[in-house]
Amino acid sequence: MRLEIKAVGVGGQGIQFLGRVLAHAAVLEGLHATFTGSYGAEVRGTPSWADVVVSTEPVTYPFCEKPTIIICMFPPLLKGMEAERVYVNSQKPIPGAITVDAEGAAERVAGRRVLGNMVMAAFVSARERIASLGSLKEAVREERFPLPELNFKALEEGWRLAEVA
Numbered sequence: 001m002r003l004e005i006k007a008v009g010v011g012g013q014g015i016q017f018l019g020r021v022l023a024h025a026a027v028l029e030g031l032h033a034t035f036t037g038s039y040g041a042e043v044r045g046t047p048s049w050a051d052v053v054v055s056t057e058p059v060t061y062p063f064c065e066k067p068t069i070i071i072c073m074f075p076p077l078l079k080g081m082e083a084e085r086v087y088v089n090s091q092k093p094i095p096g097a098i099t100v101d102a103e104g105a106a107e108r109v110a111g112r113r114v115l116g117n118m119v120m121a122a123f124v125s126a127r128e129r130i131a132s133l134g135s136l137k138e139a140v141r142e143e144r145f146p147l148p149e150l151n152f153k154a155l156e157e158g159w160r161l162a163e164v165a
Helices: 015-028 102-110 111-128 132-145 148-164
Strands: 003-010 032-039 047-055 069-072 085-089 098-100
Touching: 003 015, 003 032, 003 111, 015 032, 015 047, 015 111, 015 132, 069 111, 085 111, 098 111, 102 111, 102 148, 111 132, 111 148
Parallel strands: 003 069, 069 085, 085 098
Antiparallel strands: 003 047, 032 047
């Protein structure tokens, strides 16, 4: 099994943390994983991307050459992108994509739209069987990101949404 996951969004949406958590959780599950990321001028609102490669075999190249999965937190960035499966943070349906109102869900359960990244991480992880909810939470804990309890609420909501989708 090999998944090449490209997460895209804009600065302030937590794309880098989303990638780190997915890769870390996959390693906790006994898989091989890499994370690489980049962001514009290190300010909110500029494009940001993260590549996560998850495999049952050692990963020799850490970038997505042909993404299996795209996770898009800012729909205008989808233009020209292709993958087998596309997950988009959106309230509206998008042809060819699985849409999740991740930021709306995060606002509802944790009071912060920025935690939409964790809603989406859990949603995709559950749908793609990348890592368990427990491993996602442990990854957040080990990454020592602020507000772990709010991140846990967002992860739980993303997992719940995947179960009912």
